[in-house]
Amino acid sequence: MTSEKSATPGQTMIEFKDVHKYYGDYHALRGITATIKAGEFFSLLGPSGCGKTTLLRTIAGFEGISSGVVMIDGKDMAHVPANVRPTNMVFQSYAIFPHLTVAQNVGFGLRKDPRSKAEKDAAVAEALEMVGLKGYGARAAHALSGGQRQRVALARALILKPKVLLLDEPLSALDKKMREQMQMELIKLQRQVGITFILVTHDQEEALVMSDRIAVMFEGEIAQLADPETLYRRPNSRKVADFIGTMNFLPAEILSEMDGKVEVEAKGFGRLTLDAEQVSSAPGGAGASIGFRPETLTILFDGQTATDRESRAEVVEVVYYGDMTYYDIRLEGTTEPMRLSMRNVFGRPVLDIGTQTRVAWSPGALVLFR
């Protein structure tokens, strides 16, 4: 899949313009508008049924769209079938051809390649080496382990040097350890080949670890498109906040808004002034609330003082994780327990249930949902 002129890193590689997809009456994609840049590791993240796989398949050409435009590298894909699109896919099931050897699988896409057999064999060997399967070429594909199938699928797709590599939940079938190892390998591989990777996943941690940017999808719409840090620190709605990691919500009352600053009152935190950028832009439904991550509160031990603000609280639940301890605490004057996490550094005690303590926090780490 070579082309005259291709987008250079940072330029637009894929563009969705108001893409809709219906299955009968079911509205699977509801006006997707987004751009994916060349050389980017981009993730489509969302719960099952949110349309993320459908969107990926519209890029591959396996799924037609009902209206809108899908462009790849500046070309409208409306009448371009899957077999000539400059994309290749790693399927969730890996779709390794069970009747062929590893080398035949990897070289499958080279059938119409004008190069000589020796050159193709060299390309296959190179691709296998890239994914860490050097010397596996002669093996029967159906005898491979899950992790090896995954690597064969990667090599088979990358050997064609596509402009875009599509990965449909490629790690979901692997066990935890293998999954974490493959995450690192995929990141390295992506940097090495410089191809645009688009990953579909329902695993928020996986998306945060691997991606340059993430589109969080709910019910056929993109709820937020941002880099991992923004997504984690400044989710634009309670729904996104809930989906990415753990977030505590404390009911709050908006007192006044002036010059972009918002003054709020929340039981347990008292009166606060927040910056405009801390206010979630999307309406979050039932009343205003203050959101904060478990690690933004810190328990103060004897003699420690807060650098910013502090509140009184009671420990109501303790969960010990080895490296971390998770506490549920009840801030003074509130009823709902809030989740708080502490790293178990040397010499730091684990508190008992019922301990009265103080917690330190900073208004800058809070998000207001309205």
Place this chain on the structure above:
Amino acid sequence: MKGGWFRGYTIFYLIFLYAPIVLLPIFAFNNATTVAFPLNGFTTAWFGKLWDDPALHHALKNSLIIGCSAAVISTCLGIFASRASSRYAFPFKTPLMGLIMLPLVMPDIILAVALLTVLLGIGMPLSLFTVILGHVLVCTPFSIAILSAAFQSLDQSLEEAAYDLGETPISAFRLVILPLVLPGIISSLLITFTISLDEFIMAFFLAGNENTLPVYIFGQFRFPQNVPVILALGTILVCLSIALLATAEYFRRRGIAKTGGKDTGGFL
């Protein structure tokens, strides 16, 4: 004791099922024209007689022509139907597939009489061709049952992966789908051939002046002196059927193993 009862029942059932078939070769090698104990002596004369019976050879030739044609046609139809039912969703799919599978449980004689009425009505002369038509009707459901399993055990992404890697729908089918369902196709060919070879009612009604092997055998029972010859022929047919079905089952299982699917039955 519960186990004892079940064991006895099973043994009795198997004897009832297979003892008559075991008698077939016993009397086929018995040196007497009457089928009765005690046995008279060993002979292969009845098998020798099979060699010089032109009517039998003609019937056998007809049966082979019909069997091969019916096997190929019904397997082709089976491929189309199984592919359609496993790959696509279309309106009235379940009732349609049910109607196609119906000849599996419908009495053959009803089908045969109905078909005969229609053929006579449209003025088509009875011949081997009409028998083939009837056999295709009977064999296609078996073919679909075998091939549906083969097509359904295929991961749909395999075909998409082939498109994704640059193949057209036709070349993807040839390079990926066909090799993977080939064991199922062979299994279907062998089983439908066996069914057609054994089939009597359709052939009896639709063959006109022609004879097929089962019709010939039926006719021979009018002559008591020919019974041992028929038993010899029956012995050969039983062995042949077992060999064909065993081969078919071997291919069916190999196909499932190849695609890494789970074995969900089959006919053997």
